[in-house]
Amino acid sequence: MMRRRGFLQQITVGGGVLAAGMLPYGLARLLAPPVKADPHTHLRPPGALEGDAAFVDACIGCGLCAEVCPPRCIRFYGREGGDRVNTPYIDPEVKACILCNKCMEVCPTEALTERPRDEIDMGIAQIDRAACYPWVDRGICGACVSICPLGDRAISFEMWNQYRPIVKQACVGCGLCVEVCPEPSLPIRVVERSQGTVVQHSI
Amino acid sequence: MTEPIKRPFLFRRHLNKLRWLSLGLVFAMLVVLPFLSVYQTYVAAHAYDLLPPSDKKLYDIMETLSSPFVDDPATDLDAIKGTTWSGTFFGYKISDPLAVVGQTAAGLTVYWPFVLSALVPVLLTLALGRFFCGWICPATFLYELNTNLAAWLRKAGFRLGHLHFDRRLKYLVLALGVVLSAVTGSVLVAAIYPPAIIGREIYYAVALGGFGAGAVFFVMTLLFDLLVAQRGFCRYLCPGGALYSLLGRYRPLRIRRVVEDCNDCVKCNAVCEFGLDPMRDDFGQECNNCSACIAVCPTDALVFTIHIKDLPDQGAGHLGRHYRKVHEAEALRQETG
Numbered sequence: 003m004m005r006r007r008g009f010l011q012q013i014t015v016g017g018g019v020l021a022a023g024m025l026p027y028g029l030a031r032l033l034a035p036p037v038k039a040d041p042h043t044h045l046r047p048p049g050a051l052e053g054d055a056a057f058v059d060a061c062i063g064c065g066l067c068a069e070v071c072p073p074r075c076i077r078f079y080g081r082e083g084g085d086r087v088n089t090p091y092i093d094p095e096v097k098a099c100i101l102c103n104k105c106m107e108v109c110p111t112e113a114l115t116e117r118p119r120d121e122i123d124m125g126i127a128q129i130d131r132a133a134c135y136p137w138v139d140r141g142i143c144g145a146c147v148s149i150c151p152l153g154d155r156a157i158s159f160e161m162w163n164q165y166r167p168i169v170k171q172a173c174v175g176c177g178l179c180v181e182v183c184p185e186p187s188l189p190i191r192v193v194e195r196s197q198g199t200v201v202q203h204s205i
Numbered sequence: 206m207t208e209p210i211k212r213p214f215l216f217r218r219h220l221n222k223l224r225w226l227s228l229g230l231v232f233a234m235l236v237v238l239p240f241l242s243v244y245q246t247y248v249a250a251h252a253y254d255l256l257p258p259s260d261k262k263l264y265d266i267m268e269t270l271s272s273p274f275v276d277d278p279a280t281d282l283d284a285i286k287g288t289t290w291s292g293t294f295f296g297y298k299i300s301d302p303l304a305v306v307g308q309t310a311a312g313l314t315v316y317w318p319f320v321l322s323a324l325v326p327v328l329l330t331l332a333l334g335r336f337f338c339g340w341i342c343p344a345t346f347l348y349e350l351n352t353n354l355a356a357w358l359r360k361a362g363f364r365l366g367h368l369h370f371d372r373r374l375k376y377l378v379l380a381l382g383v384v385l386s387a388v389t390g391s392v393l394v395a396a397i398y399p400p401a402i403i404g405r406e407i408y409y410a411v412a413l414g415g416f417g418a419g420a421v422f423f424v425m426t427l428l429f430d431l432l433v434a435q436r437g438f439c440r441y442l443c444p445g446g447a448l449y450s451l452l453g454r455y456r457p458l459r460i461r462r463v464v465e466d467c468n469d470c471v472k473c474n475a476v477c478e479f480g481l482d483p484m485r486d487d488f489g490q491e492c493n494n495c496s497a498c499i500a501v502c503p504t505d506a507l508v509f510t511i512h513i514k515d516l517p518d519q520g521a522g523h524l525g526r527h528y529r530k531v532h533e534a535e536a537l538r539q540e541t542g
Contacts, residue, residue: 020377023378029425030393059390064404069412072250073250080418088417089391108286110319
């Protein structure tokens with residue numbers, strides 16, 4: 003009888019201690035409600051590990067990448083990020099990456115690994131030819147082509163129309179074209195490489 | 206009017222002030238670095254004319270402060286970056302050991318360049334014990350101010366919580382944090398580790414225009430310390446403190462009580478932030494060598510020594526009433542008998 007009571011007491015105390023140990027994580031979880039982040043327009047900084055799970059594994063949330071970023075384009079997921087909380091992202095519509103490599107140099111973990119500028123893969127720019135001004139003959143522009151840090155290897159004009167932009171495979175997805183695009187609906191955006199460089203409209 | 210007691214200058218008695226200087230410097234650095242980062246952005250963009258008036262003022266101030274030291278602010282001011290969680294210091298990367306443990310658990314792989322960035326902190330902790338908690342941690346700066354606030358509130362008549370829990374709880378928090386990091390695959394310990402939160406949140410507040418989720422958690426820990434258990438988060442829950450305690454268990458540099466000089470006044474126990482028992486020689490692995498007890502000791506009976514273990518309980522202090530009573534009775538008995 004006594005042994006059973008002692009066992010029950012031990013179980014209760016153990017459970018209580020475990021609950022108290024869980025308290026900080028419970029609090030952190032409670033204070034960070036799982037709201038889905040919108041990864042649609044969010045890019046990881048250049049040199050990020052492939053696959054978002056691998057990146058979240060490696061990132062310790064120190065914020066160094068943002069601190070050294072000259073255009074200050076790197077922002078952080080807050081409570082809306084769920085498990086991605088405190089990990090960095092770039093929203094090229096607000097401020098785009100200039101491919102200066104500083105964040106890769108400063109990252110203490112392998113989350114952002116140093117690589118040459120041409121081998122960065124943040125995605126690829128995709129153009130909606132039904133909205134872009136020159137493509138719908140609503141004027142001349144060329145903002146995206148003139149800002150591109152990789153030059154005409156990544157984006158250039160169409161052969162027969164001097165102002166219709168065409169994205170090429172050398173594009174690394176830095177998003178500067180998205181930042182400068184004057185059309186309010188942003189016909190140019192950065193997407194995953196597999197999705198291609200032209201928006202496919204279904205009829 | 207009594208004359209103040211004249212005592213010789215003892216350096217160790219003033220270490221506590223030095224410690225506050227260190228804590229203040231680290232905290233000030235965490236505030237200044239984000240401003241430097243913002244300023245560097247302006248420099249890199251060459252867009253002074255486009256700045257709003259408030260930002261122009263910030264630019265001017267930072268330029269005045271930094272121009273004697275650097276020629277090219279956009280790159281030269283990168284020498285010191287980051288927080289105590291992880292930072293670069295003149296080209297050397299230094300990370301918190303807890304960051305390494307958490308990240309290794311989350312990724313289930315060992316990335317040696319990152320592990321080596323925690324080498325210096327680990328070696329220092331092996332030698333000096335949990336000194337990070339007392340001398341560097343930016344959260345300690347706020348927690349100790351919080352302790353002072355609690356003292357004032359008590360003086361004003363408020364009844365604040367004074368609960369005691371098991372100190373070993375924080376090892377459970379550390380173990381759970383590592384396990385949960387491994388299970389979820391994201392570095393969970395970073396979300397509840399106050400120094401990491403402080404560094405991050407100051408940067409968010411200055412450079413990104415607002416506090417994040419961590420600030421709420423940190424305020425909760427402040428309230429916990431104030432209302433439930435004095436300095437409770439550091440004593441019972443902090444996973445980083447647990448890791449540092451484990452590393453510093455056999456630290457060579459420790460505080461020792463000189464029993465011949467001790468008068469049992471218990472001031473050391475009262476002032477100890479971690480609720481230890483210096484008066485009975487019980488420092489243990491939790492002691493962070495903060496030297497607050499040395500500073501408060503009226504008879505200078507506490508000193509730093511080189512030894513890997515605490516002395517066993519030495520009994521009552523020789524200047525104390527208890528020891529003298531026993532001792533005098535003994536002497537009397539020998540005289541008469």
